[in-house]
């Protein structure tokens with residue numbers, strides 16, 4: 001009797017199979033960009049501006065050229081001769097590759113030195129003499145918008161102020177009407193501080209232009225190799241088929257490795273000019289001061305409330321500090337990402353949002369740091385606002401949420417900003433979380449502790465995050481639609497190779513994408529190898545960020561597997577000598593309807609595809625699929641944190657942290673949980689310590705790991721994870737994105753917990769991070785504490 | 795710049811090279827000896843990605859010159875497994891999903907190995923404290939801690955069998 005395959009045993013859907021990529025990393029045999037050594041390779045270092053805003057009077061490179069071992073000193077003037085002093089950004093602005101006229105932020109790229117080794121290249125940078133004429137620095141939107149503010153982007157024709165975009169969405173009149181009928185209006189204003197994704201590995205590239213073949217190969221730390229190839233073709237005016245981007249192992253990305261950076265472009269130009277491979281590996285200060293930052297948003301908004309707790313409408317405004325160039329990495333037609341996803345999980349009839357971006361003398365970037373384009377700010381504001389409103393109404397914060405959350409039978413649910421939420425069990429997630437934390441018991445404990453002078457607090461955050469852009473109707477990057485692709489080839493022996501356009505930076509694609517094929521075809525996961533990251537060898541894809549790989553490339557993988565199965569069915573019919581209609585499928589095997597024992601395996605079909613095909617059937621067993629998702633996926637999460645605040649010092653400790661995630665069907669539960677814990681740690685980091693700020697002169701405070709604090713194993717709390725599963729109604733295997741939910745929804749849970757612990761002080765807000773001195777100030781002086789720059793640094 | 799001779803035992807093998815006095819040990823391991831399992835993640839001795847064991851103690855190889863290693867023993871991640879057999883710490887990281895991007899992993903494992911050699915029966919708190927000089931941006935540490943405790947357990951049971 002033919003035995004059915006056990007899907008979990010062969011590494012299919014739901015199997016926590018161990019990761020295949022671990023074997024090389026554990027032995028120190030990973031291949032990160034810095035690990036490659038090409039014959040004849042030279043090394044490039046970048047000279048960066050020490051000041052935030054200044055006119056460049058002169059750049060003297062004479063002494064640098066004289067250093068033995070220096071091969072090239074590239075300045076903005078030289079880059080301009082090749083039309084590369086400036087480059088376009090993903091948000092339809094321009095960004096300087098190497099400064100020619102002015103420097104606009106501290107850390108900006110001024111010149112590059114290429115030498116025999118990185119030490120000599122650094123010597124070369126030190127030998128360059130730059131003369132600056134200082135200009136006043138602008139470090140926040142308020143300064144940028146002042147009538148006497150210096151014009152930062154005087155390079156742009158027609159730019160007369162420091163505004164880089166304006167944006168509005170929603171129903172203004174409907175919202176105003178709803179506010180007019182409100183019993184109560186709740187208001188909140190806050191600053192989401194500037195942060196940096198800061199993967200441990202910095203950015204880098206090795207550009208290898210071969211003058212004989214005119215082919216350019218670039219090894220680089222990019223989350224999106226295909227988009228980079230298209231961008232390089234457009235920016236450097238090189239033929240796209242002669243460009244090969246190889247994104248090898250990446251030491252963490254979190255959005256930092258999506259944009260095109262000046263260092264990449266300069267290494268390419270130097271390689272073309274020198275005809276030799278040129279390696280550029282950024283140092284941490286370069287990474288933290290010049291590459292894609294995140295957040296830096298000032299938000300003020302209101303909820304219109306009925307006395308019974310029903311939310312009638314929301315309106316809010318955001319001012320973003322975009323730095324010197326508007327180079328946010330986001331779907332190009334959205335100026336403030338998916339910020340309008342705020343309040344999506346609540347049933348609110350009306351909403352209106354406005355936003356304005358400003359140029360400042362700070363690094364550009366605005367990347368989606370472990371989030372789907374500005375939704376971290378959206379969900380943070382949402383959950384802080386929800387808590388404030390519950391407090392204003394004197395309602396229990398859990399009950400207030402329960403009352404307003406979208407109900408299970410209300411899907412699909414259209415938000416006032418146009419999103420279509422398609423599935424979820426929001427109340428159930430909330431209940432699982434409340435139960436896990438022991439909500440009622442904690443409230444009693446809190447009261448009791450308060451009577452003895454101790455301050456305990458509980459914070460809740462519930463949210464649904466739109467993940468997995470596109471669909472192609474709404475989402476594109478510089479015109480290229482946000483689909484994704486997969487290619488699958490089954491070899492004669494039934495082993496397979498899957499090639500995807502997405503690119504892992506630690507998410508474990510080599511492990512999990514094989515599991516999707518296993519689920520669809522019954523080929524054991526160890527028999528499938530996953531290739532990614534090399535544009536010559538993988539189909540076009542938009543890359544891995546915004547939790548989009550499983551929703552898009554994962555769906556494409558399922559779809560291409562189904563195409564393979566359809567062809568295998570023809571081969572099975574041929575082998576079984578029956579008509580195709582009489583062939584039935586079970587995991588890994590076709591059999592004759594009504595005769596379960598008469599069957600052939602997928603491996604038999606694979607062999608037949610190369611050795612015994614029926615007349616008229618093309619040989620081989622391979623195919624590809626391009627997948628354009630009909631909608632985003634909508635995971636939901638409920639996070640609850642309890643804390644104790646020490647009123648004497650302002651220090652707060654996390655007591656417990658409960659996470660309930662509904663990310664649809666889990667491909668590999670072990671990996672999903674790893675993603676959630678990683679995200680939760682970043683949430684804790686942002687709430688507790690991690691931010692980049694600036695002094696009044698535009699000096700970056702947080703330009704290295706001594707000033708930019710990241711949590712270690714010592715501070716990071718333990719996490720308790722729970723799950724609820726609501727399959728995505730449109731994803732072929734019911735999966736949803738997950739990698740970022742905890743980083744997006746988590747921060748508000750921590751901050752709400754601290755606010756709860758000081759709920760008798762009248763304080764409405766303390767800006768993140770909730771540093772001890774800020775919390776102490778709030779408790780002691782009973783006032784809100786702003787964290788907006790400039791900071792005093794003396 | 796004038797070069798200086800360095801004699802250093804790396805993963806049990808004697809190595810001799812002439813290097814500039816300013817060359818960092820991390821660069822020496824990576825560039826001169828080709829041992830790229832030791833990573834560099836910062837400029838300020840904070841991240842620990844470059845951790846190697848120096849005469850049995852974990853040190854940050856980005857903060858020592860190669861010439862200072864003259865006459866000493868260095869162990870890197872490449873030296874801790876034998877042929878196909880992984881060290882218990884490596885196995886632990888795989889079993890408990892203690893790594894994602896893998897960039898911090900070599901340093902984490904070298905620190906963990908040194909801890910377990912000194913303290914075969916650490917508590918969770920001991921492990922967290924020992925690892926507090928190593929940053930990870932991916933995992934949130936919980937699984938790294940579990941990995942080290944898994945390895946401790948395995949090493950203890952192996953030692954018990956040997957006795």
Ligand code: FES
Pocket residue numbers: 833834835836837838839840841842843844845854855856857
């Ligand atoms: S490279 Fe960061 S501590 Fe050595």
Ligand code: FES
Pocket residue numbers: 200251252506892893894895896897898899929930931932933
């Ligand atoms: S696994 Fe990526 S930094 Fe630790």
